[in-house]
């Protein structure tokens with residue numbers, strides 16, 4: 001587990017899985033910075049987590065906003081990069097500009113964040129990038145999500161070498177059943193799809209937000225785990 005008074009920066013800590021992750025780090029006593037889109041919104045969400053939490057505007061498709069948010073500040077012990085552009089697209093219905101934006105957000109944007117915070121990292125710092133099992137398990141209209149998540153493994157590998165001794169790992173969940181995204185989908189009728197996936201998963205349950213947070217905290221904390229993409233999928237990849 002990250003320790004009290006260690007400084008964690010969560011890019012994408014303003015919503016989705018990133019927000020409960022940020023709250024869990026705060027509950028452990030970490031000093032916390034969250035970054036997401038909208039200065040007032042990020043500040044308000046930071047305040048709702050607790051006193052002393054910093055909330056910064058950051059748009060991963062805009063290098064200026066990355067530098068403005070992250071170039072200066074206290075040393076960083078833990079950096080977590082959560083965002084994704086949920087672009088639903090296929091080769092048949094391809095939009096080059098939207099696809100490039102999705103790649104900027106998930107891949108070059110992540111690298112720009114790492115580049116920007118370099119002077120703030122310590123030899124003992126650790127980074128976790130969010131990928132996903134869509135990297136090797138495409139689904140309908142997942143073209144850019146699959147490409148971006150496969151690319152995360154490459155980003156992780158090269159950062160682990162270039163930033164050494166800073167450790168860099170990634171986490172690849174399968175569908176996270178109680179994430180805000182999927183809770184909203186269930187409200188719109190997706191329950192049969194989730195039930196079918198649950199039945200196929202060896203653990204007979206879907207990954208949960210707390211499983212993902214546990215995995216991220218393990219990767220941040222364990223001093224010998226480096227350059228590893230950790231599947232949090234209940235063994236689903238074994239039954240494909």
Ligand SMILES: NC(=O)c1ccc[n+]([C@@H]2O[C@H](COP(=O)([O-])OP(=O)(O)OC[C@H]3O[C@@H](n4cnc5c(N)ncnc54)[C@H](OP(=O)(O)O)[C@@H]3O)[C@@H](O)[C@H]2O)c1
Nearest residue numbers: 012014015016017036037059060083084130132175176179
């Ligand atoms: N949920 C799942 O079942 C699941 C499964 C596998 C992998 N994952 C991965 O887990 C991560 C979190 O998923 P999630 O379900 O929490 O996704 P989500 O609810 O869609 O949240 C996406 C996050 O990305 C941020 N974001 C999107 N575009 C951005 C941009 N241009 N600049 C900065 N931030 C941006 C959002 O920030 P704002 O607050 O500014 O909107 C939000 O925090 C993602 O990387 C996703 O691929 C999720």
